[in-house]
Amino acid sequence: MLKAVPTQSLNDLSYDTLNVRYDESYKTLTFAMDPGAIPCFSHQLLGDINRFQTNTADYLGSREPRTDIDFLVFASDVPGVFNLGGDLKFFVDMITSGDRQTLQSYAELSIDVLYANFVNLNADVRTISLVTGTALGAGFEAALSSDYIVAEAGTIFKFPEVVFNMFPGMGAYSFLARRISPALVEKMIVNAEGYSAEVLYEMGIVDVIADPGQGEVALRSFIKRLNKSSITRRSVLKMRNRVLPLEKQELLDIANDWVDAAFSLSERDISAMSRLVRAQSKMMSQSSPGEKQTQLPMQNHA
DSSP: OESSSSSSSHHHHHHHEEEEEEETTTTTEEEOOOOOSSSSSSSHHHHHHHHHHHHHHHHHTTTOOSOOOEEEEEEOOBTTTEOOBBBBHHHHHHHTTTOOHHHHHHHHHHHHHHHHHTGGGGGGEEEEEEEEEEEETTHHHEEEEEEEEEEHHHHHHHOOOGGGGGOOOOHHHHHHHHTHHHHHHHHHHHHOOEHHHHHHHHSSSSSEEEEEHHHHHHHHHHHHHHHTTTTHHHHHHHHHHHHHOOOOHHHHHHHHHHHHHHHOOOOHHHHHHHHHHHHHHHHHSSSSSTTOOEEEEETTTO
């Protein structure tokens, strides 16, 4: 049974760039990104996710034990796009104006959001990223911050930052190194190749492949499987976190390095970033409502 959210206390809250929905049958609370013209991690989207996480954590951590939410689902309501990554126009503006403090605050807010998802809001819930479209840069990192990834076949994941002489600084290395070897992580970052969901499934990064357009169906089927072996699954996640712990400070340190690198970019690098902003804007403006994006900027080439 689909509701807005499980209780009135959460139902009174609204978000400009997020759609929140609750499925009582599967005890899932989904927060789906809907950020506007360019589906990237704008400061507004990050702020809305942060508020959603805070409100949900408060609800889950209230004095009365909550048993109505078992899964938090990180998703997107933009057809064909999960998230295109960081807000490149904002980056260019901050770098060219020399506003390091604001860019630093953006980086720290990004870490707040992704680490909160990574630690399951410090609550007894599990997190799933439902990827039904292209995930680039920080969009890929956001997907990786969940316990599990369900992705539709043909979906493309990529770290394109090398195109403008940068690197993914919001958790890519830390999240991926818990699933694959560091050598493969570095290859994915440096080569800027696009990887299909099917390839990432074979690598052990994606957990479930859904048929195109069937992401929600596959998600529900996966949750049924998780519930059948809930003790085993929860124990495996606990063991993973014991064997491969990740402290927030590690992510913050890397984000600080990312800010340092941003302010070391040449004019040529900044121009390359600006061209990508224009390409993304043109691509999205030419899309009709509901049209699936199949060849977004940076998807298939560096």
